[in-house]
Amino acid sequence: MAEISGFQSGRRLFLQAAVLGAAFPRAWAxxxxxxxxxxxxxRGPFGRESTAEEVxxxxxxxxxxxxxxxxxxxxxxxxMRVLAxxxxxxxxxxRTEEKARQACSGVAxxxxxxxxxxxxxxxxxxxxxxxxxxxxxxxxxxxxxGIMALPExxxxxxxxxxxxxxxxxxxxxVTRLLESVSRAKQGRVVMVSSRAHxxxxxSGIDFDNLDGAVSYIPWEAYGRSKLANGLFAAELSRRMAxxxxxxxxxxxxxxKTNLARHLGREIDxxxxxxxxxxxxxxxxxxAAHPIPAPISGEYFSDCNPAQASDLMYDEALAARLWSVSExxxxx
Ligand SMILES: NC(=O)c1ccc[n+]([C@@H]2O[C@H](COP(=O)([O-])OP(=O)(O)OC[C@H]3O[C@@H](n4cnc5c(N)ncnc54)[C@H](OP(=O)(O)O)[C@@H]3O)[C@@H](O)[C@H]2O)c1
Numbered sequence: 442m443a444e445i446s447g448f449q450s451g452r453r454l455f456l457q458a459a460v461l462g463a464a465f466p467r468a469w470a471x472x473x474x475x476x477x478x479x480x481x482x483x484r485g486p487f488g489r490e491s492t493a494e495e496v497x498x499x500x501x502x503x504x505x506x507x508x509x510x511x512x513x514x515x516x517x518x519x520x521m522r523v524l525a526x527x528x529x530x531x532x533x534x535x536r537t538e539e540k541a542r543q544a545c546s547g548v549a550x551x552x553x554x555x556x557x558x559x560x561x562x563x564x565x566x567x568x569x570x571x572x573x574x575x576x577x578x579x580x581x582x583x584x585x586x587g588i589m590a591l592p593e594x595x596x597x598x599x600x601x602x603x604x605x606x607x608x609x610x611x612x613x614x615v616t617r618l619l620e621s622v623s624r625a626k627q628g629r630v631v632m633v634s635s636r637a638h639x640x641x642x643x644s645g646i647d648f649d650n651l652d653g654a655v656s657y658i659p660w661e662a663y664g665r666s667k668l669a670n671g672l673f674a675a676e677l678s679r680r681m682a683x684x685x686x687x688x689x690x691x692x693x694x695x696x697k698t699n700l701a702r703h704l705g706r707e708i709d710x711x712x713x714x715x716x717x718x719x720x721x722x723x724x725x726x727x728a729a730h731p732i733p734a735p736i737s738g739e740y741f742s743d744c745n746p747a748q749a750s751d752l753m754y755d756e757a758l759a760a761r762l763w764s765v766s767e768x769x770x771x772x
Pocket of ligand 1: 510512516517540557558560586587588589633635636637693695697698699700
């Protein structure tokens, strides 16, 4: 709990820093304390320094299909590269055909490019249609794409953009593809959340402020979208009870990728705690390794189940988010 309370006091600093226009909250870059969480849950031999290649070493994923959103950059590209190298057929999504094709052609193994623009629900439907048309059970559905801390409020469908891109677009994609996930031997949905979910508003999801009309604080909005990723995984897991499917969320680490491109200035390298191969490890582990196969509804960090914020375990909040999201994606 020391880690959590430390983080929550850090959260106040974050918000102040955000208000003052500081570019990157230090507390987010604090090292994750590998305190043991969930003693009843299976734990693997991997940790903070493990790479995606290490956590998948020796796995034969041939015959399996993985969907990786945001495959053209950072953690998504490394995830696609490593899963394909282990034999999985990876369906890699990117915002344009050219980006998707270029990324998929850069990896050894089988990778199929598909266009997905998460801020456009028609594009999400078209992406789901294209994936369904391949007629393959989906063993791993890794919702990795995301944007962070847009300096100014931007609206899509009248809603704050990070909430739409990071949460709603993925909510729609996953719910559209669940039937294909259910046809896999043991389909896994993996939501790439963030430890930044601790920066969500005090109410978790401020449903009266999804349009930013009450306030807009870039890091708080990012935190809300990442909390939404975790709440969605938790609620999905409850709805999957009695099936072979699982759903989990995770924090990948703090890694130098293109994610910080909206911040407006370079981030001091001392803030990063992992390389890209290490950053892609937790999602590859949760998606593909046999040890976490029975685990569902959990939040992972450093390749093991970890303590999330209290809000992420709020079942009423998760259920409400689900029903609100269902309505919003009908727009
Ligand atoms: N890096 C970190 O320290 C860190 C920490 C915690 C959590 N995460 C999470 O890890 C995930 C991967 O981030 P990353 O660090 O690898 O960042 P990245 O290099 O910026 O990659 C993000 C990916 O998401 C795609 N994307 C952005 N907006 C999209 C949209 N509207 N529709 C569809 N795809 C979109 C990007 O496409 P374009 O290249 O075309 O923009 C890119 O492929 C994110 O969900 C992020 O929140 C990262």
